[in-house]
Every structure is written in C-alpha cells, then in structure tokens.
Amino acid sequence: MTDAAPPDSDTPADMRSAGSSAALEVLREVFGYTDFRGTQDEVVEHVAAGGDALVLMPTGGGKSLCYQVPAIVRHRAGRGVTVVVSPLIALMHDQVGALDELGVPAAFLNSTLDGDDARRIERELLAGRLVLLYAAPERVLNPRFLAMLDSLHERGRLSLFAIDEAHCVSQWGHDFREDYLGLSALHERFPGVPRIALTATADAHTRADIVARLQLEQARPFVTSFDRPNIRYTIVEKDDARRQLLDFIRDEHAGEAGIVYCQSRRKVEETAARLAEAGIAALPYHAGLDAETRRLHQDRFLREDGLVMVATIAFGMGIDKPDVRFVAHLDLPKNIEAYYQETGRAGRDGLPADAWMAYGLADVVNQRRMIDDGTAGDDFKRLQRDKLDALLALAEATDCRRVRLLAYFGEASRPCGNCDNCLAAPETWDATDAARKALSGVYRFAQHGRGLGADAFGAGHLIDVLRGKLTDKVRQHGHERLSTFGIGADLGEAPWRAVLRQLIALGHLRAEGDYHTLALTESSRAVLRGEVTLRLRRASEATRGRSARRAPKERASPLALDAAAQSRFAALKAWRAEVAREHNLPAYIIFHDATLAEMARERPATPAALAGIGGVGARKLEAYGEQVLRVLGAGG
Numbered sequence: 001m002t003d004a005a006p007p008d009s010d011t012p013a014d015m016r017s018a019g020s021s022a023a024l025e026v027l028r029e030v031f032g033y034t035d036f037r038g039t040q041d042e043v044v045e046h047v048a049a050g051g052d053a054l055v056l057m058p059t060g061g062g063k064s065l066c067y068q069v070p071a072i073v074r075h076r077a078g079r080g081v082t083v084v085v086s087p088l089i090a091l092m093h094d095q096v097g098a099l100d101e102l103g104v105p106a107a108f109l110n111s112t113l114d115g116d117d118a119r120r121i122e123r124e125l126l127a128g129r130l131v132l133l134y135a136a137p138e139r140v141l142n143p144r145f146l147a148m149l150d151s152l153h154e155r156g157r158l159s160l161f162a163i164d165e166a167h168c169v170s171q172w173g174h175d176f177r178e179d180y181l182g183l184s185a186l187h188e189r190f191p192g193v194p195r196i197a198l199t200a201t202a203d204a205h206t207r208a209d210i211v212a213r214l215q216l217e218q219a220r221p222f223v224t225s226f227d228r229p230n231i232r233y234t235i236v237e238k239d240d241a242r243r244q245l246l247d248f249i250r251d252e253h254a255g256e257a258g259i260v261y262c263q264s265r266r267k268v269e270e271t272a273a274r275l276a277e278a279g280i281a282a283l284p285y286h287a288g289l290d291a292e293t294r295r296l297h298q299d300r301f302l303r304e305d306g307l308v309m310v311a312t313i314a315f316g317m318g319i320d321k322p323d324v325r326f327v328a329h330l331d332l333p334k335n336i337e338a339y340y341q342e343t344g345r346a347g348r349d350g351l352p353a354d355a356w357m358a359y360g361l362a363d364v365v366n367q368r369r370m371i372d373d374g375t376a377g378d379d380f381k382r383l384q385r386d387k388l389d390a391l392l393a394l395a396e397a398t399d400c401r402r403v404r405l406l407a408y409f410g411e412a413s414r415p416c417g418n419c420d421n422c423l424a425a426p427e428t429w430d431a432t433d434a435a436r437k438a439l440s441g442v443y444r445f446a447q448h449g450r451g452l453g454a455d456a457f458g459a460g461h462l463i464d465v466l467r468g469k470l471t472d473k474v475r476q477h478g479h480e481r482l483s484t485f486g487i488g489a490d491l492g493e494a495p496w497r498a499v500l501r502q503l504i505a506l507g508h509l510r511a512e513g514d515y516h517t518l519a520l521t522e523s524s525r526a527v528l529r530g531e532v533t534l535r536l537r538r539a540s541e542a543t544r545g546r547s548a549r550r551a552p553k554e555r556a557s558p559l560a561l562d563a564a565a566q567s568r569f570a571a572l573k574a575w576r577a578e579v580a581r582e583h584n585l586p587a588y589i590i591f592h593d594a595t596l597a598e599m600a601r602e603r604p605a606t607p608a609a610l611a612g613i614g615g616v617g618a619r620k621l622e623a624y625g626e627q628v629l630r631v632l633g634a635g636g
C-alpha cells in the first residue's frame, strides 16, 4: 500500500476544503456528538472527498460513523446513495432503525423482506431518496440489483460502497464468507465509485488478504490502536467458579447487562440456572437450543435492560449492544484472538466495563489435552500449542495484562493502570524449591511403576503424597515409602495446585492420557537440577476463603451519579423502555445510557440546553425533547 488514491477529480474544490466542516456539522446536527474520536475525522474527510479507505478499528471504536457521516455529506452534495455491504442480517434492522431515529433515510434489502417491501425500497432507491442502503453480499451481486446500481451510476447517484466486516473476505479470518469474494466485482463494474472497507479483526496476514482480494491497493489504510482503555482486565484463580462469578456480578455489576462464556452446553445451562436461582436475570444460549429459543433470548438480551446471557461462543457475532458492562469467562478461550474478540463485546459505549476470567489447573490440563487429542496435523497442532502458550502466559502474567495483550497484536504500550495486576501487584514468591519437589514427586512415581487407568497419578494424588497424606490410594501403591512422601507438608493444598498449574502452563510438566497422569517434559530437567529460578504467583486470597474477597463496589458507578441524579436516571430509563417498546427497537437506539446519565446529571431545563447533551441530535431533540424535559422536571 503506497499513496492514497486522489479524491474524485470532479469533486468541487469548495467541497474538498469544506469537507471537514461539513462533516463536523453532520456529526453535531445529526448525531448530536461534539467531536470525532481518534482517527474518525481523518477517515471521514478522506472518504467524503472520494478517497478509498481501509479502516482497522477495534470493536466500539466507532466504525459506523466512518461511513455514515461521509454518506450523509455526499448525499447532501447530490452524489446519491451509499451501499453498505454487511453479512449480519440480524443487525441491519437495528442499524436502519437507529438511522431512522436520527432522521436519516435508510433501508435494508435482505432475505427477510417480503416482495412488496423489497419493491417499495427499490423504488425509493431509484428515486434517489435513500442516503444509505444496507444489503447482504449475495444481494449486492445479484444481476437485478447490479442493473439498478448501473442506472443510479449513469445518473451520478451512486455515491460510495462501504464494506463492513471486511475480514470475511479472507480465508485467514475467523469467519470467511464465500460471497465476499465476489465483492471485487463492484470495483470492476464501478471503478470510479469510492470504497471504504472496515474491520475490527485483522492481523497482518488477514489485512494483506483483504487488500488483495478486494483490490484495495490504492486505498489509504487507517489503523487505530487495538487498545480498549475502558475495559478492565482481571484474571482470577478458579476456586468455586460459579460462586466467584456470583460474587463478581453481585459486587460489581448488579442489575447490569453482561455475557458469561462457558465451554459446554451443559455448563451454560447449569450456570444460567444457578444465576437465576440467585435472583440474577440470566438466559442460556448455545447451539443445542432450537432456533426460535435462540432468537428469543438474543432479542431479549438486546432489548431488555440488565440481562445476563450465559453462552457458548455460538453467541456474540454481530452483537453491537453498546452497554454490555462485563464479559466473564468461566473457561479458557481458545487463544488470545478469541479472548480479545469475546471480551471486546464489553463496553462498546466507552463507559467502564470488565473483562473477567476465572481460570485454574483443570483448564490448563483440558486445553492442552484438547489440542493433543485433536485430529489436526502436526503443524497445525504446533500452531495451536503456541497460541495456547501465549494465552497461558497472559493468564499467569504478574505484570500488566494490557501490555501483553497489545504486544500480541504488535503494539508497544506502557502499564495501563486498569488491569488487576496494575491495580494490585500480584504477590510472587521463589517457587524453585517447591517446583523441584513437585517434579521429583512425579519422577519417583515413574520409577516406582506407573499408575494406569483409574490409578493414574494425577495432580490430586501428587499433592497428597507431597503433603504426606495417608489416603487409601497412597497406601495401595505404597507411596508412603517414597522419598518424596511428606516433603511438601509446609504448603497447603491450594498453593500446591497453583504451583502445578503454573508448571503445566510453563511447560515444565505435562498431563497425559484420559486420567491426566502427570509426566515430566524436556524442560523439567533444568528445573530439577536447579538451573532455573522460578518466581511464581502466590495463590490468591480468593482461593483461601471468601472473607478475603474484594470489598463490594470499591469504585464508583461508571456513570458517577449522586443519589438524586440516580433517581432521575432511573426515571429516564423507564421512559426510554416505553418508547423502545412502542418503536420495537432496543432501548439504546433511542438514547444511550451515557446520554441519559448526562441528562440526569446536568438537568437541562430548556430545549437549547438539552441540545448540548452528547447524543442529542436535531431529530431526537424534536421527537423527544419535550418528553425528556417533562421527565426531568417531574423529578423535583
């Protein structure tokens, strides 16, 4: 990728120079926001002036505005419609609903429309009334639709193509779509129409693929940092995971929306039931539920306030609900990409949010075994192991989580001050000696004759031997006569589990076979000989008993409202829920939480003052201004 493509040669000079002020005017008047975020202004200016762009921005970075503002600016300048290609049919309805609320003429064409509706939209399109048209890729490439685009193009009314979720064009990406490959046809057919491709997930490889397959060599790349500063990363040691989850939700996110990821369908069901029993509104979601139930649960999650979705990774693609306040993992994700993507669904609105994970010995053992037992070839297994190692290193890290996360994506950064390790430096200790004891314990088992089947010598048995516990199994195998029996009596059960977990995570120990028999690895020898010093995390307070739990709500509510403002906020939310129901739209499309909170805090008393609140554009002021002022006034 070299230089950016020049703006349309026929773009009037005044439009080019006035581009940024026209864009800012649209941002303020239509969207009600005061300023662009990050690289938005550069992207918008470049695209509004007719340049091609490739935009890489993390989830919640504000990609939609990057094409919506140019679409409006160009439509106002008489250039016609912007066609948005998106694979997420479920999202189109809400996106168009949101534009509708802003007073921007928009529509979607996909397989969910009946013939009459589709024809009505086609008429609007041909008449030049639409500013944005969303369409699924297979629809865009359909000959009838292309003929309509021809007709618009001939009249100079085909303004811009926006290709959302552009990573779908790449087989390297995580959700390749065959139909996306055909999208280069748009460029071949309409070479003069500018294009903007957007994605939140593209490593270097995928990115090169997007450029090649969509013929975007001339497009100017805009790469934003992948940091999500409002997300706080926390990884705790697993003790009683569901209990820990319950404490976390009650203490920090009572009544707020969140997603809990579990690996298996059964665990999803059980966890959702456990939360519901504890009075937390929670719903299950996994591929084993019928389509209707899944749709219903997803719909409720999007539309209602404060629901917790307990789900397998089948849930989440295309969820752009902005006020998800936490994403919790009860099982290890596959790798760092998956962790980043899944946690990225929290806090799209920019307000504080949590990425919380509970992780323990069994997770490490299971993930390693899943790779070993998989049917993949050796090369692929090696790749998977490397990726798991990187994730385990993140989980065991004693330094800033964010620095590691960003480093994985090739970004250098400084300690963030907003992850568990930054907020409270984890205690570490010199575990060299303990590690040697554990590894010799394993070594002695092997010498003494290996345990097989149910007699396998896994972590639990090793800990019993090290701690000198005379269990039936110990007696049965004569393990009380081993030289390692009782040499670790100075450490408790939890610290030993933490040591074993970290030894496995670091690759100094391996769990084999169906019964997770422990075995030494190539790197064990150096540890046994005392050639490496091991500083490990000390077992955290959480695993030593509930009393040491973090004090509830040690930080202020993300919205920073005092009691009076809090009650105004509640009244506004109740009003919003009613409007959302009437319009059959998710509540956040009417107004975001952040907008309602600012209203509750500032208490504007006049339409002019209300217009100054972030997220209140001209159309919403007109439609809802009076009602909002009434709700605020009634608050006393």
Ligand code: ADP
Pocket (backbone or CB within 6 Å): 033, 034, 035, 036, 037, 040, 057, 058, 059, 060, 061, 062, 063, 064, 065, 320, 322, 348, 349, 350, 592
């Ligand atoms: P993405 O598609 O990149 O995940 P969105 O386009 O959905 O992100 O934007 C995330 C949220 O941030 C949306 O709720 C959007 O309204 C809000 N947002 C985007 N840009 C701005 C801005 N300049 N000022 C205020 N809010 C913004």
Ligand code: ZN
Pocket (backbone or CB within 6 Å): 399, 400, 401, 402, 403, 415, 416, 417, 418, 419, 420, 421, 422, 423
């Ligand atoms: Zn940090």
